Amino acid sequence: xxxxxxxxxxxxxxxxxxxxxxxxxxxxxxxxxxxxxxxxxxxxxxxxxxxxxxxxxxxxxxxxxxxxxxxxxxxxxxxxxxxxxxxxxxxxxxxxxxxxxxxxxxxxxxxxxxxxxxxxxxxxxxxxxxxxxxxxxxxxxxxxxxxxxxx
Numbered sequence: 001x002x003x004x005x006x007x008x009x010x011x012x013x014x015x016x017x018x019x020x021x022x023x024x025x026x027x028x029x030x031x032x033x034x035x036x037x038x039x040x041x042x043x044x045x046x047x048x049x050x051x052x053x054x055x056x057x058x059x060x061x062x063x064x065x066x067x068x069x070x071x072x073x074x075x076x077x078x079x080x081x082x083x084x085x086x087x088x089x090x091x092x093x094x095x096x097x098x099x100x101x102x103x104x105x106x107x108x109x110x111x112x113x114x115x116x117x118x119x120x121x122x123x124x125x126x127x128x129x130x131x132x133x134x135x136x137x138x139x140x141x142x143x144x145x146x147x148x149x150x151x
Contacts, residue, residue: 006079008125016044019058024122024130029061031097040097063120063132065094072109088112092120092134106135 013021016032020043023030033040034048035055047054070090076082088104090112104112105121122130 008080008131009078010126010129011131013127013129016046016056020044021129023058024132025124025128027122027130029063029100029120029132030058031061031094032056033059033097042094042098042100059096061094061096061120063094064096065092065100065118067091067104067112067114067116067118067134067136068093068099069114070104070112090134092118100132103133104136105133112136 011017011021020030020032031040031042032044032048033056034051034053035057036053037048037051039048039050040059040061041049046056048056068091070088072086072088073081074086076085081087086109088109089101090104091099091101093099100120102120104118105123116136118134118136120132121135123133125131
């Protein structure tokens with residue numbers, strides 16, 4: 001008898017994060033931005049981490065950026081992630097603001113490089129949320145052969 005697939009662990013969707021996760025389901029990356037100091041930030045929270053102001057609005061990000069750093073996850077005790085190892089988790093420095101943590105998809109682990117360019121794609125999750133994942137650019141000079149975005 002085969003086991004049924006395990007459900008993806010879901011993020012906290014209450015409060016400041018709700019709009020972020022629901023927009024991801026629609027394929028949009030929304031980032032909070034402080035009106036007084038005009039700085040965007042991630043992760044969503046009700047106050048600006050730079051000046052402490054609660055006057056926060058949402059901006060639509062292009063979702064494009066460069067890999068700042070990454071790690072290869074080789075073990076997991078989580079029933080959803082365990083069969084997916086190894087996989088890459090990276091910090092992506094977005095072109096239009098902050099850095100965001102995300103999985104890298106669409107290429108072999110060996111092809112991922114610091115400085116590599118990518119853009120966010122969105123994986124559907126249970127309910128009406130989506131989870132951002134970075135699809136790296138196959139045509140970028142930094143990438144090794146065998147990597148194609150969207151595969």
